[in-house]
Amino acid sequence: MDATTATETGTAVRTPGARRRPDRHGWLAPDNLLIAALSIVVVVISILPLIYAIDAAFYKETMIGLTTQRSLKAIYEVYFTSEYLSYFWNALSLGFIVTVISVVYGVGMALIISRTDIPFKNTLDLLTIMPMFVSPFTGLIAWISLGSEKTGFINGVLAEVGNFLGFSIEPLVNIWTFGGIVWVMVLFFCPFVYLFTIGNLRGMDSTLEEAARTSGAGTFYTLTRITLPVCLPAILSASLLVFILSTEVYTMPGILGAPDGFVTLTWQIYKDSTTFPVHRAHAAASGTMILWIAVAGLWLQRRLTRKAEKFVTVTGKGFRGKPIPLGVMKWPALIIVGAYIIFADILPLIAIVLSSLMKYSSGVLTADIFTISHYVKFFSLSEVRLALWNTMMLAALAGAVCVVLGFLISYFEVRRSNRVTVTLAFLGTISVAVPGLIYGIGMLWLYLKTPLYGTVWILLLAFVAKYLPYGILVSRSGILQVHPDLEQSARVHGASPLRVIRSILIPIAKPTLIAVLFFVMLSSIKELSASLLLYSQKSPILSVLTWNYMDGGEYQFASAVGVVQTILMIGIVIITRIAFRIKLEAATLSK
Amino acid sequence: MSNVSIKNLHKNYGSFHAVKGIDLEIAEGEFLVLLGPSGCGKTTTLRCVAGLEEVTDGQISIGDRVVSSKDRSVPPEHREIGMVFQSYAIWPHMTVFDNVAFGLKLQRIPSKQIRARVMTALEMVGLEHLADRGASQLSGGQQQRVALARAIVLEPKVLLFDEPLSNLDAKLRERMRFELRQLLQQLKITSIYVTHDQQEAMVVADRIVLMNEGVIEQIGNPAEIYRAPSSRFSAEFIGLTNIMSGRVSKTGKDSALSIQNGPELRFRNGQLKKDTDVDIVFRPEVIEISKAPLKGPNTFKATVESVFFLGNIGDIYLRVGDMQVRGQLSPPVDWKLGEEAWVRIPPEWVLAYPAQG
Numbered sequence: 001m002d003a004t005t006a007t008e009t010g011t012a013v014r015t016p017g018a019r020r021r022p023d024r025h026g027w028l029a030p031d032n033l034l035i036a037a038l039s040i041v042v043v044v045i046s047i048l049p050l051i052y053a054i055d056a057a058f059y060k061e062t063m064i065g066l067t068t069q070r071s072l073k074a075i076y077e078v079y080f081t082s083e084y085l086s087y088f089w090n091a092l093s094l095g096f097i098v099t100v101i102s103v104v105y106g107v108g109m110a111l112i113i114s115r116t117d118i119p120f121k122n123t124l125d126l127l128t129i130m131p132m133f134v135s136p137f138t139g140l141i142a143w144i145s146l147g148s149e150k151t152g153f154i155n156g157v158l159a160e161v162g163n164f165l166g167f168s169i170e171p172l173v174n175i176w177t178f179g180g181i182v183w184v185m186v187l188f189f190c191p192f193v194y195l196f197t198i199g200n201l202r203g204m205d206s207t208l209e210e211a212a213r214t215s216g217a218g219t220f221y222t223l224t225r226i227t228l229p230v231c232l233p234a235i236l237s238a239s240l241l242v243f244i245l246s247t248e249v250y251t252m253p254g255i256l257g258a259p260d261g262f263v264t265l266t267w268q269i270y271k272d273s274t275t276f277p278v279h280r281a282h283a284a285a286s287g288t289m290i291l292w293i294a295v296a297g298l299w300l301q302r303r304l305t306r307k308a309e310k311f312v313t314v315t316g317k318g319f320r321g322k323p324i325p326l327g328v329m330k331w332p333a334l335i336i337v338g339a340y341i342i343f344a345d346i347l348p349l350i351a352i353v354l355s356s357l358m359k360y361s362s363g364v365l366t367a368d369i370f371t372i373s374h375y376v377k378f379f380s381l382s383e384v385r386l387a388l389w390n391t392m393m394l395a396a397l398a399g400a401v402c403v404v405l406g407f408l409i410s411y412f413e414v415r416r417s418n419r420v421t422v423t424l425a426f427l428g429t430i431s432v433a434v435p436g437l438i439y440g441i442g443m444l445w446l447y448l449k450t451p452l453y454g455t456v457w458i459l460l461l462a463f464v465a466k467y468l469p470y471g472i473l474v475s476r477s478g479i480l481q482v483h484p485d486l487e488q489s490a491r492v493h494g495a496s497p498l499r500v501i502r503s504i505l506i507p508i509a510k511p512t513l514i515a516v517l518f519f520v521m522l523s524s525i526k527e528l529s530a531s532l533l534l535y536s537q538k539s540p541i542l543s544v545l546t547w548n549y550m551d552g553g554e555y556q557f558a559s560a561v562g563v564v565q566t567i568l569m570i571g572i573v574i575i576t577r578i579a580f581r582i583k584l585e586a587a588t589l590s591k
Numbered sequence: 592m593s594n595v596s597i598k599n600l601h602k603n604y605g606s607f608h609a610v611k612g613i614d615l616e617i618a619e620g621e622f623l624v625l626l627g628p629s630g631c632g633k634t635t636t637l638r639c640v641a642g643l644e645e646v647t648d649g650q651i652s653i654g655d656r657v658v659s660s661k662d663r664s665v666p667p668e669h670r671e672i673g674m675v676f677q678s679y680a681i682w683p684h685m686t687v688f689d690n691v692a693f694g695l696k697l698q699r700i701p702s703k704q705i706r707a708r709v710m711t712a713l714e715m716v717g718l719e720h721l722a723d724r725g726a727s728q729l730s731g732g733q734q735q736r737v738a739l740a741r742a743i744v745l746e747p748k749v750l751l752f753d754e755p756l757s758n759l760d761a762k763l764r765e766r767m768r769f770e771l772r773q774l775l776q777q778l779k780i781t782s783i784y785v786t787h788d789q790q791e792a793m794v795v796a797d798r799i800v801l802m803n804e805g806v807i808e809q810i811g812n813p814a815e816i817y818r819a820p821s822s823r824f825s826a827e828f829i830g831l832t833n834i835m836s837g838r839v840s841k842t843g844k845d846s847a848l849s850i851q852n853g854p855e856l857r858f859r860n861g862q863l864k865k866d867t868d869v870d871i872v873f874r875p876e877v878i879e880i881s882k883a884p885l886k887g888p889n890t891f892k893a894t895v896e897s898v899f900f901l902g903n904i905g906d907i908y909l910r911v912g913d914m915q916v917r918g919q920l921s922p923p924v925d926w927k928l929g930e931e932a933w934v935r936i937p938p939e940w941v942l943a944y945p946a947q948g
Binding site for chain 2: 207210211212215216218225226229230232322
């Protein structure tokens with residue numbers, strides 16, 4: 001009845017006659033100290049880099065970095081010259097096209113899998129979200145070996161088939177084009193749309209559709225006039241997410257767009273930050289431009305979800321109506337979903353494994369082209385071994401830190417709700433909308449003159465900043481599921497506040513916390529956009545190595561690194577599914 | 592013709608038999624209530640009539656048309672029905688007007704007529720002033736009325752109700768029962784209404800079908816079922832009742848039951864044979880309780896065990912030997928605990944059913 005009375009109400013209400021221990025009262029109460037410590041951590045990790053990223057745009061730059069002199073030159077050139085504006089325009093138009101295609105296809109697959117009697121439903125569902133568990137960059141490497149004009153497997157196989165039939169077939173596909181960029185990005189962003197939409201479709205009160213049927217509407221009319229409009233807020237949220245993601249991803253458009261001279265703003269930021277002579281101020285100024293997209297997107301999303309909350313309806317009895325019988329339409333439906341699975345899962349998987357076992361790039365496979373030397377090299381190069389170790393260590397640490405910080409921050413936000421704790425949670429989640437690249441720029445500038453610079457720990461800070469929002473948002477929903485009565489009855493039965501957290505809250509919220517841990521691990525393993533700016537020769541990680549080997553033309557070795565990285569990630573997914581019965585994709589949803 | 596005929600209806604979900612052979616004839620314009628505890632198959636039966644579930648076996652006809660049989664099912668949109676759901680199922684992205692007009696627009700009726708019919712339906716449920724309101728801005732009671740308007744505006748052959756009042760608060764629920772009853776007496780549409788609330792059933796029903804574990808337990812109007820329950824289940828499910836176990840000790844004109852360590856009770860016998868184990872049932876309000884000695888059969892001296900004052904009635908528990916009897920007094924009389932009382936249980940109200948299991 002002492003310290004907690006003071007903090008639970010937020011202000012120091014003193015119960016008359018209560019025991020007083022002056023050292024545990026008021027501002028110095030242990031939980032207040034903890035909140036203060038958390039605030040400092042959040043500001044240093046999530047907020048300062050952001051401020052520094054914007055600040056860096058206002059300096060005079062040299063060929064190797066920034067000077068201490070202020071200048072508006074970079075801002076002017078980025079916002080008002082046609083060169084940078086055309087990069088910005090490229091990013092927007094690419095984002096728009098990718099979003100439209102991903103939404104149409106993702107929503108279509110969600111409708112087919114959730115509403116019809118398509119066979120192998122659970123398998124199709126799992127395979128459709130699989131690309132989320134693979135690094136997009138690995139997927140890119142795979143598609144380069146599949147879709148290159150001269151050396152790609154697809155053209156190679158087609159030419160062989162042509163030869164056999166006596167035709168000469170010209171190369172059909174070429175991934176190194178604008179179309180190729182859109183293709184690879186759509187393959188990797190479809191699962192986001194799919195997950196958002198199918199979550200909504202599954203949670204929807206089925207009587208809304210049944211009421212349309214009993215009012216005289218047929219299957220198709222019900223889908224287009226009732227089902228889709230009711231899901232519209234979720235679909236719009238997913239569209240915004242995909243749009244933001246596709247404007248900030250720079251590896252795919254950067255690499256594949258090079259031959260055509262197609263440059264997006266984020267790719268230019270990467271080049272300005274890393275290629276000699278560097279233009280750090282220009283990079284930072286372009287970063288602020290990308291931030292505007294994120295801010296606008298977030299603002300729109302907030303408005304939409306607020307509107308969406310009105311859409312909540314009383315749920316019925318959980319009668320799940322019978323699925324729509326497809327009849328002969330079963331085949332087209334299977335082709336729609338199956339094609340996606342072939343192009344997003346099966347072909348890339350085969351391609352990357354094959355490619356990692358080849359001496360050089362070739363669309364034609366002969367017996368003497370195969371070798372296991374890349375894997376031998378993988379485990380003998382000390383740089384690669386160090387990268388493997390760093391990757392696993394960083395993933396585990398980032399996961400653990402995000403779970404602890406996320407749980408504490410959301411606990412205070414939910415159970416000790418006051419202006420300080422709510423603001424703390426808000427600040428911690430800001431980075432969800434900020435591209436990793438911008439964190440990279442900010443951290444470079446912030447830690448330039450500190451011993452952290454160039455070590456593996458700066459990567460840890462970047463990962464925590466980027467994934468703390470998941471920790472906060474997901475554990476918040478976990479804590480909200482625990483009714484306060486459960487905790488209060490433990491207090492009444494004699495448990496201290498700490499004991500309540502340990503014996504009641506944590507055990508019940510455990511599945512959520514484990515989901516956060518593994519989700520952050522997974523995301524850290526594939527993180528590339530901030531890592532590319534922050535890593536050094538002393539601190540290699542797997543995702544950066546794949547990039548470097550790609551850049552150096554060693555596609556086959558990059559494939560081998562990609563295979564190992566993928567095995568690591570699939571391993572995490574399998575462990576969480578089998579050992580903990582947790583579906584990681586569900587954790588993404590609460591975003 | 593809009594009578595509904597259900598013949599030998601079976602519905603299985605995998606190995607679970609939700610409905611096990613139901614035969615039912617619902618006359619044109621009749622208001623029929625399917626009543627029973629949760630899991631008794633009443634909602635499943637209703638959903639089969641709606642075409643939202645396919646039947647495992649049996650046949651359902653609306654008018655002269657077979658709409659469901661083992662291998663054929665007319666889709667819900669071609670059955671000319673209206674349905675009100677427990678969750679109301681008001682489409683959140685439409686206005687009240689659009690919700691009600693939805694089915695009419697599908698029939699390609701000129702918009703002028705649609706407007707007139709929608710407004711008439713909204714007037715019937717008292718919501719004409721909310722026509723342009725967004726559906727998500729409605730209270731539970733208003734959503735319920737919109738759902739009703741949406742169902743009746745199509746002038747369906749059959750109206751189906753799936754626990755339509757169970758999400759409303761107690762006061763509103765009671766008012767809506769009467770409104771619903773009045774509206775349907777006026778419209779004369781054949782209606783099937785599912786509920787687990789026996790009071791609700793008694794207010795709205797022309798006829799009640801009491802269901803239990805996938806079969807029909809009893810069919811009758813509310814008074815019949817209350818006065819002459821056909822089984823222990825019926826007696827227990829509808830109204831309050833005293834229940835005890837016993838055995839038939841005498842048959843013929845002076846039929847009597849013996850209760851273990853209790854008195855012998857005279858009762859209204861059907862065809863029960865001597866020595867049959869039975870469940871004995873009589874309602875609390877039939878018991879006569881008096882401070883002055885009573886005469887006649889089934890008259891006992893008892894002790895007052897507990898008394899509860901409930902306003903319009905008094906609930907009183909009495910002990911006769913090892914037997915506890917619950918009675919109801921209207922208006923309530925002040926009885927003291929431990930006081931002696933005379934009790935008479937009229938034999939014509941004592942019913943017995945062969946004991947189950």
